[in-house]
Amino acid sequence: MIQDIFRKDLGDFESYSAGKTDYKVRLNANESFTNLDFETRKEIGTVIENSIYNRYPDPDALEVCDLYAKYANVLGINVMAGNGSDECIQIIAHTFLNTGDKVAMQSPDFSMYGLYTKVAGGIPIEFPLGAELELDVDGFISMANSEKVKIVFLSNPNNPTGNIIKREDIIKIIEGCKCIVVIDEAYFEFYGESILDKIDFYDNLIVLRTCSKIGLAAIRLGFMITNNVLMSELKKVKPPYNVNSITQSIACVILKKPEIIYNNVKNILAERVYLWEKLSCINGIKLYKAKANFILVEIPNALEIKEKLLKQSINVRSYTSGKLLNCLRITIGSREENNCLLKNII
Ligand code: PMP
Numbered sequence: 170m171i172q173d174i175f176r177k178d179l180g181d182f183e184s185y186s187a188g189k190t191d192y193k194v195r196l197n198a199n200e201s202f203t204n205l206d207f208e209t210r211k212e213i214g215t216v217i218e219n220s221i222y223n224r225y226p227d228p229d230a231l232e233v234c235d236l237y238a239k240y241a242n243v244l245g246i247n248v249m250a251g252n253g254s255d256e257c258i259q260i261i262a263h264t265f266l267n268t269g270d271k272v273a274m275q276s277p278d279f280s281m282y283g284l285y286t287k288v289a290g291g292i293p294i295e296f297p298l299g300a301e302l303e304l305d306v307d308g309f310i311s312m313a314n315s316e317k318v319k320i321v322f323l324s325n326p327n328n329p330t331g332n333i334i335k336r337e338d339i340i341k342i343i344e345g346c347k348c349i350v351v352i353d354e355a356y357f358e359f360y361g362e363s364i365l366d367k368i369d370f371y372d373n374l375i376v377l378r379t380c381s382k383i384g385l386a387a388i389r390l391g392f393m394i395t396n397n398v399l400m401s402e403l404k405k406v407k408p409p410y411n412v413n414s415i416t417q418s419i420a421c422v423i424l425k426k427p428e429i430i431y432n433n434v435k436n437i438l439a440e441r442v443y444l445w446e447k448l449s450c451i452n453g454i455k456l457y458k459a460k461a462n463f464i465l466v467e468i469p470n471a472l473e474i475k476e477k478l479l480k481q482s483i484n485v486r487s488y489t490s491g492k493l494l495n496c497l498r499i500t501i502g503s504r505e506e507n508n509c510l511l512k513n514i515i
Pocket of ligand 1: 198199252253254255256279324327328353355356378379380381386389390391
């Protein structure tokens with residue numbers, strides 16, 4: 170039987186399903202609600218027209234990494250580009266894990282940490298968050314050390330809670346955990362605090378970033394930023410040509426004009442204030458801290474509300490188990506989208 174060849178450890182493994190994308194109001198995937206403006210898209214059009222299609226891309230995406238380094242205030246040699254930060258997570262798992270190695274993460278946190286751990290043959294060890302979805306930092310460190318994990322993954326701000334881990338606690342984790350510590354700053358722009366300034370100070374720190382939340386989800390571009398020693402280890406696993414030429418060209422156009430990103434973030438933050446104020450007026454709703462481009466709300470009959478919203482072609486993220494059973498994660502939309510959600514959520 171062909172199945173005899175398959176990996177036994179992937180037997181009950183479910184493939185990731187991103188779901189349908191054709192809803193009118195898409196508030197489920199933490200994307201930016203505005204497309205690039207017409208002038209910028211025209212400029213990209215010209216760049217694409219002049220692209221070289223018969224040659225492989227720059228394998229190290231050097232110009233992109235240098236431009237991102239400038240944007241993030243680090244050095245280009247400390248930056249590696251990935252096909253989304255998803256790929257960076259996968260590269261990290263494959264670089265450091267042998268079969269049976271353990272990886273620590275919060276529960277809930279971004280699902281790809283567990284998924285890529287398992288794909289690499291590792292074992293995810295989940296540390297439950299507290300009643301207010303806060304992290305018991307000391308408990309987490311002692312769990313990571315007693316389980317002898319190889320890697321810790323933490324998103325900060327956390328997806329899906331929207332909560333943050335304070336800088337001194339992040340430092341405590343980096344110093345306290347005897348393993349690689351990955352701080353995933355996918356939502357950095359909506360929070361404003363980073364641990365990037367410490368990449369050369371610690372030998373075990375990797376920071377992840379992405380372009381997906383700041384208006385460029387379509388081009389699949391993420392980054393990992395770390396010290397030279399970890400970088401040369403990660404390069405052993407990075408697939409060659411992992412970021413295609415078109416993505417590289419488009420990213421260069423945008424990163425040369427970071428004001429496009431700043432403006433977009435400013436608009437999202439303004440809508441976050443609006444949506445937060447309106448949601449908090451709804452009877453019986455509980456809002457969690459919102460430091461990213463979404464708001465996690467706890468609401469009775471969350472799944473019924475989700476179905477009701479879907480009927481109006483409004484999609485939000487719901488959960489079918491655990492602490493988040495009564496929660497919906499609502500991405501910040503445009504004013505029109507937010508109003509449409511608000512009209513239909515009650
Ligand atoms: N990290 C976190 C915490 C995320 O929420 C996401 C996207 N949902 C990613 C990484 C992946 O982003 P990308 O689109 O760059 O693969």
